[in-house]
Amino acid sequence: xxxxxxxxxxxxxxxxxxxxxxxxxxxxxxxxxxxxxxxxxxxxxxxxxxxxxxxxxxxxxxxxxxxxxxxxxxxxxxxxxxxxxxxxxxxxxxxxxxxxxxxxxxxxxxxxxxxxxxxxxxxxxxxxxxxxxxxxxxxxxxxxxxxxxxxxxxxxxxxxxxxxxxxxxxxxxxxxxxxxxxxxxxxxxxxxxxxxxxxxxxxxxxxxxxxxxxxxxxxxxxx
Amino acid sequence: xxxxxxxxxxxxxxxxxxxxxxxxxxxxxxxxxxxxxxxxxxxxxxxxxxxxxxxxxxxxxxxxxxxxxxxxxxxxxxxxxxxxxxxxxxxxxxxxxxxxxxxxxxxxxxxxxxxxxxxxxxxxxxxxxxxxxxxxxxxxxxxxxxxxxxxxxxxxxxxxxxxxxxxxxxxxxxxxxxxxxxxxxxxxxxxxxxxxxxxxxxxxxxxxxxxxxxxxxxxxxxxxxxxxxxxxxxxxxxxxxxxxxxxxxxxxxxxxxxxxxxxxxxxxxxxxxxxxxxxxxxxxxxxxxxxxxxxxxxxxxxxxxxxxxxxxxxxxxxxxxxxxxxxxxxxxxxxxxxxxxxxxxxxxxxxxxxxxxxxxxxxx
Ligand SMILES: Nc1ncnc2c1ncn2[C@@H]1O[C@H](COP(=O)(O)OP(=O)(O)OP(=O)(O)O)[C@@H](O)[C@H]1O
Ligand SMILES: [Mg+2]
Numbered sequence: 001x002x003x004x005x006x007x008x009x010x011x012x013x014x015x016x017x018x019x020x021x022x023x024x025x026x027x028x029x030x031x032x033x034x035x036x037x038x039x040x041x042x043x044x045x046x047x048x049x050x051x052x053x054x055x056x057x058x059x060x061x062x063x064x065x066x067x068x069x070x071x072x073x074x075x076x077x078x079x080x081x082x083x084x085x086x087x088x089x090x091x092x093x094x095x096x097x098x099x100x101x102x103x104x105x106x107x108x109x110x111x112x113x114x115x116x117x118x119x120x121x122x123x124x125x126x127x128x129x130x131x132x133x134x135x136x137x138x139x140x141x142x143x144x145x146x147x148x149x150x151x152x153x154x155x156x157x158x159x160x161x162x163x164x165x166x167x168x169x170x171x172x173x174x175x176x177x178x179x180x181x182x183x184x185x186x187x188x189x190x191x192x193x194x195x196x197x198x199x200x201x202x203x204x205x206x207x208x209x210x211x212x213x214x215x216x217x218x219x220x221x222x223x
Numbered sequence: 224x225x226x227x228x229x230x231x232x233x234x235x236x237x238x239x240x241x242x243x244x245x246x247x248x249x250x251x252x253x254x255x256x257x258x259x260x261x262x263x264x265x266x267x268x269x270x271x272x273x274x275x276x277x278x279x280x281x282x283x284x285x286x287x288x289x290x291x292x293x294x295x296x297x298x299x300x301x302x303x304x305x306x307x308x309x310x311x312x313x314x315x316x317x318x319x320x321x322x323x324x325x326x327x328x329x330x331x332x333x334x335x336x337x338x339x340x341x342x343x344x345x346x347x348x349x350x351x352x353x354x355x356x357x358x359x360x361x362x363x364x365x366x367x368x369x370x371x372x373x374x375x376x377x378x379x380x381x382x383x384x385x386x387x388x389x390x391x392x393x394x395x396x397x398x399x400x401x402x403x404x405x406x407x408x409x410x411x412x413x414x415x416x417x418x419x420x421x422x423x424x425x426x427x428x429x430x431x432x433x434x435x436x437x438x439x440x441x442x443x444x445x446x447x448x449x450x451x452x453x454x455x456x457x458x459x460x461x462x463x464x465x466x467x468x469x470x471x472x473x474x475x476x477x478x479x480x481x482x483x484x485x486x487x488x489x490x491x492x493x494x495x496x497x498x499x500x501x502x503x504x505x506x507x508x509x510x511x512x513x514x515x516x517x518x519x520x521x522x523x524x525x526x527x528x529x530x531x532x533x534x535x536x537x538x539x540x541x542x543x544x545x546x547x548x549x550x551x552x553x554x555x556x557x558x559x560x561x562x563x564x565x566x567x568x569x570x571x572x573x574x575x576x577x578x579x580x581x582x583x584x585x586x587x
Contacts, residue, residue: 049581058499058578079503085577086501093580097496101233102226110226111500138233154500166581 002033004070005161005194011054011064013047024050025061026217032162032194037185039205040198041222042214048198049166051214055196056089056164057081069161087113090155090193092165092184096147098139104150105135108157116158120191125153128190129183145176149183156187163188163195169204181207227513241482242522248475249526249557252468256553257534257545259464265542266460267451269332269394269401274339275309275428278450279435282443286453289313293424293442301437307430309338312409315399318376318385326379327368329361330399333409340428341403347372347389350405357408358388362400366390367540381415397454472557476519480564483515487568491575498577508569512562519561523554 013025024047032038040048053059055066057073065074068088076084085091098107108122126132129149134142142150148168155163165184169177181197181204188195197208205211211223231238264271279301284291288311301308312333317326334340336350342360350358361370365387370376374387385404394401404412406422413420429435435444445453452458487494494507527550534545 053578053581056499056581058581082498082501082503084501085499089501091500091580093496097492097580099493099497101230106226106229111502158501 002035002192004031005034005068006030006032006055006196007067007070008051008055009065009067011051011061011066013050013054013059013061023217025054025214025219028064028214028217028219030055030196030212030219032196034161034192034194035189036210037188037195037197037208038210038212039208040196040212040214040219041200041202041205044200046214047217048214051219052164052166052196052198055162056091057085086111087158088161090158090160090163092148092151092155092163092168094167094170096139096144096151096171098147098150098154100139103136103138104131104142104153107139107150107154111154112157120157120159122153122157125156128187129153144172145180148172148176148180152180152183152187156191156193159191161194163193165195165197167198167200169199169201174201174203177201178204178207224513227510227517230510231514231517238518241479242518242525245475245479245518245522246526246529248471248478249522249554250529252471252475252553252557253526253530253545253550254533254543255464255468255471256549257530257543259461259468260546260549261542261544262460262464263457264393264544265395265398266454266457267396269330269396270447270451270454272342272393273428273447275430275447276432277429277435277444277446278311279308279427279429279437279442279444280425280450282439282441284443286443286445286449287455288426288450289315291425293427295422295424297437297442298424298427301427301429301435304436306433306435307339309335309340309428310406310424310426311340311428312406312425313396314409315397317379318402319379320370321375321377321384324379327365328399329402330396331409331412332394332396332401332403333406334403336405339430342391342394344389345392347387350388350403353386353388355386355388357383357385357411358405359385359408360389360391360403361387362394362402363390363392364395364400364540365402378412378415381412383412383415397456468553472553473560475522476557476560476564479515479519479561480567483511483565483568484571487511487571492579494572494575495577495579498575499580504573507572511568511572512565515561515565516558519558523558527554 008028008030011025011028014021014023042048054061065072073084102110105122126135129152131146131149134146139147169180172180184195185207212219213222279293280286280288280291281293298308298310314331316329318329319326341350344360350360370387372387372389375384377384410422497507530545534543537543
């Protein structure tokens with residue numbers, strides 16, 4: 001039994017909707033182990049991004065608790081949350097969201113925690129993701145797939161416990177999207193990370209270990 | 224620092240444009256600063272450079288030397304009290320070359336030859352060592368009028384004649400070039416106009432800050448600084464130009480602030496992403512401030528170099544005098560205000576919610 005790196009317990013989140021409250025997440029619980037690649041699917045507006053934001057410490061839940069690598073981080077300060085996001089969480093966004101004025105190697109150096117320099121080497125990451133040749137290129141000079149792979153490299157650079165990816169393949173065609181999902185899977189397996197990916201693309205679900213669906217604000221296990 | 228620089232070099236064109244604008248503005252600021260000191264010196268340099276610390280004027284003169292009258296006896300009293308004192312009369316008149324009808328403005332400083340009120344000559348000889356009759360030392364602006372040592376100059380109305388004994392540098396009073404003559408010549412000149420003229424002094428220059436023992440009902444000891452402030456037009460001119468300088472400094476700095484703020488608004492999403500991936504607001508603020516520092520220091524340095532370069536090639540008569548400390552103060556203030564104005568951006572960044580990184584890319 002592997003270590004549980006992410007654990008959500010009874011998360012509730014609602015947004016005010018006029019005078020009413022609109023419940024987006026209703027008692028959602030989820031746990032992801034090291035080396036496990038989980039997918040979250042569901043219709044548009046069902047709360048997939050909201051779930052990812054809560055788990056990724058970008059959004060506070062109304063109730064419930066979040067444990068990262070066994071540690072309860074539900075009520076920590078804003079400053080501590082930022083620190084955890086940097087050290088223990090890697091994000092891959094729908095749009096690559098790379099910094100336009102940085103070359104790939106600087107994208108990584110920019111977020112890299114200096115004390116970790118030897119642990120995950122930029123060279124290794126770029127090689128594994130097949131973008132060594134983009135090392136000294138600006139995002140504007142790279143293809144969509146390369147940008148997304150650079151974004152994956154950035155997510156892994158601080159040797160995080162968990163990777164959160166929100167529709168990482170949405171801006172790519174089927175073939176490149178699949179290649180990107182394969183890369184995430186390969187890195188997760190190789191480095192023993194936990195990963196949660198939100199996706200609309202049912203064709204890549206076979207790459208994931210587990211599939212969850214959000215239905216009527218609840219999270220159900222589909223596979 | 225490193226990343227701020229990377230951003231600037233990535234968006235060269237944008238930053239070069241703003242730099243050009245700032246350099247122009249700062250150049251104007253420094254130029255006006257030089258003009259302010261130049262004008263100030265045009266008004267006050269003859270007093271400012273005099274080796275005196277205070278001036279005794281009559282109490283009703285309101286610190287204005289030219290309308291004051293001091294009895295000659297006071298000079299002896301001050302000297303016997305152990306003060307280094309020298310008489311001074313200031314009189315604005317005209318001179319001309321013999322036979323010429325062209326009148327030149329001059330302000331006579333009538334002094335005691337050999338006293339500390341007499342300036343060093345840069346050419347020719349001092350009043351007391353000149354063999355010629357009625358010697359005069361002229362500000363070297365008169366050289367531009369074609370006058371040289373040994374020439375005769377006359378007071379056009381009375382025909383009183385002087386011989387140019389030498390030249391002195393940077394001696395101006397109230398926008399007029401100064402000519403130094405002896406008290407005796409001055410008395411003779413006045414007698415030519417008014418046979419009833421009684422010798423008295425406009426003021427007595429005193430060295431040292433020790434308060435002299437004078438009849439305070441009648442006289443007043445005024446510091447050099449206050450005397451200069453009271454020279455007609457000095458304060459008004461300085462205030463006007465200084466005000467323009469500071470308004471421009473603030474405008475330039477605010478332009479940086481606004482430019483920076485607009486850039487920040489455009490980059491909200493980028494900052495949101497940076498925060499989402501774990502960079503703290505402090506780190507982002509550091510980057511922004513660093514960027515403003517680079518922009519403003521660069522603009523300051525270039526415009527300093529430009530201004531000093533131009534000052535070197537400026538014609539002698541132009542009232543331009545850029546003092547290094549003044550230029551540095553203005554530049555430092557510009558940089559400081561720029562950095563302050565960038566705090567608006569910093570506040571803005573600290574309010575950005577990293578949530579905007581998640582989801583689509585349309586909410587810039
Ligand atoms: N800040 C907010 N205030 C109010 N309502 C919000 C806010 N953010 C999201 N919502 C609502 O919460 C619901 C869930 O949003 P979320 O972005 O999680 O959906 P999603 O499942 O990611 O959808 P998609 O597949 O389109 O990305 C939506 O109906 C949205 O309108
Ligand atoms: Mg979404």
